[in-house]
Amino acid sequence: MTELLPVAVLGARGRMGAEAVRSIGAAADLDLVAALGRSDPLDTLVSAGAAVVVDLTVPDATADNVRFAVEHGMHAVVGTTGWTVERLADLRSLLGSTPSTGVLIAPNFALGSVLATAFAATAARYFESVEIIELHHPDKVDAPSGTAARTAQLIAAERSAAGVPDAPDATRDQLDGARGARVDGVPVHSVRLRGLTAHQEVLLGGPGEQLTIRHDSFDRASFMPGVLLGIRSVSHHPGLTVGLDGYLDLQAGPRP
Numbered sequence: 001m002t003e004l005l006p007v008a009v010l011g012a013r014g015r016m017g018a019e020a021v022r023s024i025g026a027a028a029d030l031d032l033v034a035a036l037g038r039s040d041p042l043d044t045l046v047s048a049g050a051a052v053v054v055d056l057t058v059p060d061a062t063a064d065n066v067r068f069a070v071e072h073g074m075h076a077v078v079g080t081t082g083w084t085v086e087r088l089a090d091l092r093s094l095l096g097s098t099p100s101t102g103v104l105i106a107p108n109f110a111l112g113s114v115l116a117t118a119f120a121a122t123a124a125r126y127f128e129s130v131e132i133i134e135l136h137h138p139d140k141v142d143a144p145s146g147t148a149a150r151t152a153q154l155i156a157a158e159r160s161a162a163g164v165p166d167a168p169d170a171t172r173d174q175l176d177g178a179r180g181a182r183v184d185g186v187p188v189h190s191v192r193l194r195g196l197t198a199h200q201e202v203l204l205g206g207p208g209e210q211l212t213i214r215h216d217s218f219d220r221a222s223f224m225p226g227v228l229l230g231i232r233s234v235s236h237h238p239g240l241t242v243g244l245d246g247y248l249d250l251q252a253g254p255r256p
């Protein structure tokens with residue numbers, strides 16, 4: 001009989017955590033050994049024998065949770081936002097001392113979102129202007145979304161590598177925030193609206209044309225295939241991987 005993979009969820013009673021608990025419980029190859037809330041001690045991860053820890057908590061807690069997992073020889077699959085450049089650098093250095101441990105930080109587990117971000121980054125080389133609008137439910141504690149921040153970083157990197165000049169913007173007079181927040185120079189606008197789940201539009205403008213790349217998660221079920229892929233794959237990817245695309249082959253096949 002094949003051994004089941006022991007998995008623990010942090011933030012297990014949250015919106016994402018509860019969905020992940022259901023999906024892991026329904027997976028024949030996974031064994032949910034712990035489902036922790038904020039007041040449960042992290043030592044439970046050790047006594048439960050977790051091999052993979054899934055973190056779906058809050059930006060203030062996630063870095064300490066992942067540190068604990070790595071220091072105790074567990075792989076981590078992280079959907080929580082709040083991973084600044086500094087936090088990622090600290091994690092990379094921690095992982096340097098445990099070379100066989102894998103950590104996936106996935107700003108978005110939905111396949112469509114991962115693809116939309118990749119398409120947007122490619123398209124951004126060819127358009128004069130680019131702006132991001134992210135739209136979420138009003139119970140979200142962070143803005144801009146982790147997905148929007150990651151999309152902006154990838155767009156900025158592509159534009160810089162391709163030598164695209166800064167997008168023109170004649171605004172001289174504005175109310176604070178009217179032009180959004182800047183992430184690596186890319187304007188990001190955050191909408192919080194009851195009824196929404198998780199949505200993003202990347203607007204790309206050139207002379208006489210616009211390309212809009214939009215992704216909608218209508219339900220948190222959209223994130224679950226990515227969560228399961230992360231859990232099953234993380235031990236095969238030692239070190240830090242940022243973005244589920246690191247576990248996917250997004251290259252197009254041969255042309256007909």
Ligand SMILES: NC(=O)C1=CN([C@@H]2O[C@H](COP(=O)(O)OP(=O)(O)OC[C@H]3O[C@@H](n4cnc5c(N)ncnc54)[C@H](OP(=O)(O)O)[C@@H]3O)[C@@H](O)[C@H]2O)C=CC1
Nearest residue numbers: 011013014015016037038057061079080081106107108109
């Ligand atoms: N990567 C992706 O695809 C996705 C990522 N997310 C991200 O996942 C995170 C969780 O989102 P969501 O489920 O909507 O949020 P919720 O607020 O519904 O859940 C957060 C959970 O975190 C727990 N928590 C709160 N504070 C702490 C703490 N100090 N230490 C440990 N646990 C804590 C809470 O536990 P308790 O119940 O005990 O209070 C709660 O259950 C967010 O960062 C969100 O942006 C969300 C959707 C998709």
Ligand SMILES: O=C(O)C1=N[C@H](C(=O)O)C[C@H](O)C1
Nearest residue numbers: 081107108140145146147198
């Ligand atoms: O809080 C959410 O809901 C989501 N958070 C992630 C983010 O900030 O990008 C992923 C998704 O957008 C849903």
